[in-house]
Amino acid sequence: NAGVMQNPRHLVRRRGQEARLRCSPMKGHSHVYWYRQLPEEGLKFMVYLQKENIIDESGMPKERFSAEFPKEGPSILRIQQVVRGDSAAYFCASSPPQKDTQYFGPGTRLTVL
Amino acid sequence: AQRVTQPEKLLSVFKGAPVELKCNYSYSGSPELFWYVQYSRQRLQLLLRHISRESIKGFTADLNKGETSFHLKKPFAQEEDSAMYYCALRVNNNDMRFGAGTRLTVKP
Numbered sequence: 001n002a003g004v005m006q007n008p009r010h011l012v013r014r015r016g017q018e019a020r021l022r023c024s025p026m027k028g029h030s031h032v033y034w035y036r037q038l039p040e041e042g043l044k045f046m047v048y049l050q051k052e053n054i055i056d057e058s059g060m061p062k063e064r065f066s067a068e069f070p071k072e073g074p075s076i077l078r079i080q081q082v083v084r085g086d087s088a089a090y091f092c093a094s095s096p097p098q099k100d101t102q103y104f105g106p107g108t109r110l111t112v113l
Numbered sequence: 114a115q116r117v118t119q120p121e122k123l124l125s126v127f128k129g130a131p132v133e134l135k136c137n138y139s140y141s142g143s144p145e146l147f148w149y150v151q152y153s154r155q156r157l158q159l160l161l162r163h164i165s166r167e168s169i170k171g172f173t174a175d176l177n178k179g180e181t182s183f184h185l186k187k188p189f190a191q192e193e194d195s196a197m198y199y200c201a202l203r204v205n206n207n208d209m210r211f212g213a214g215t216r217l218t219v220k221p
Binding site (some may be wrong): 003004033035040041042043044045048056058059091101102103104105106107 | 117119149155156157158159162199201208209210211212213214
């Protein structure tokens with residue numbers, strides 16, 4: 001089992017561009033979580049998804065951010081019209097159906113110029 | 114408010130010395146607490162959780178409901194323990210609240 005995969009590991013965007021972050025959960029895991037880590041801060045929950053469903057998006061900013069977890073393929077965190085304040089490390093975690101321990105990916109570091 | 118506080122951003126000890134990483138939480142319900150560790154250039158991984166009452170790599174953590182704490186301890190620190198440590202609180206099935214993290218450096 002390769003573990004949770006995230007790509008790209010580093011992403012540079014200019015203000016106003018779109019950023020797409022991908023997360024492939026561990027095999028057999030149907031639950032995906034996205035977290036953001038701003039500089040000098042801890043991890044903050046953003047969204048929890050199951051296949052084709054958003055279960056809890058209470059941590060997502062109301063505008064410009066969206067997430068999906070399609071039936072086939074990775075989970076995508078999409079940030080439209082990025083701003084400098086979006087620069088952060090974005091971590092994905094997955095867990096099996098019984099929602100036990102979360103396993104984390106290596107993260108994507110987004111830099112907005 | 115549900116919150117996890119790790120008061121020390123940086124902690125430095127010598128090899129063989131005891132180490133304690135502090136974690137305090139604020140939660141009205143019955144807490145479920147975890148410690149995660151991130152070694153250099155590696156991903157975040159679970160170290161231990163209070164319901165297991167286990168010892169991993171010599172680390173233990175006891176939940177103290179009176180003091181609302183879940184401090185991580187090890188009697189004799191090793192150089193390979195140098196890492197970022199995060200305390201986390203599960204507030205419901207979906208939501209984990211993480212502290213800001215403590216960077217532990219174990220000097221030779």
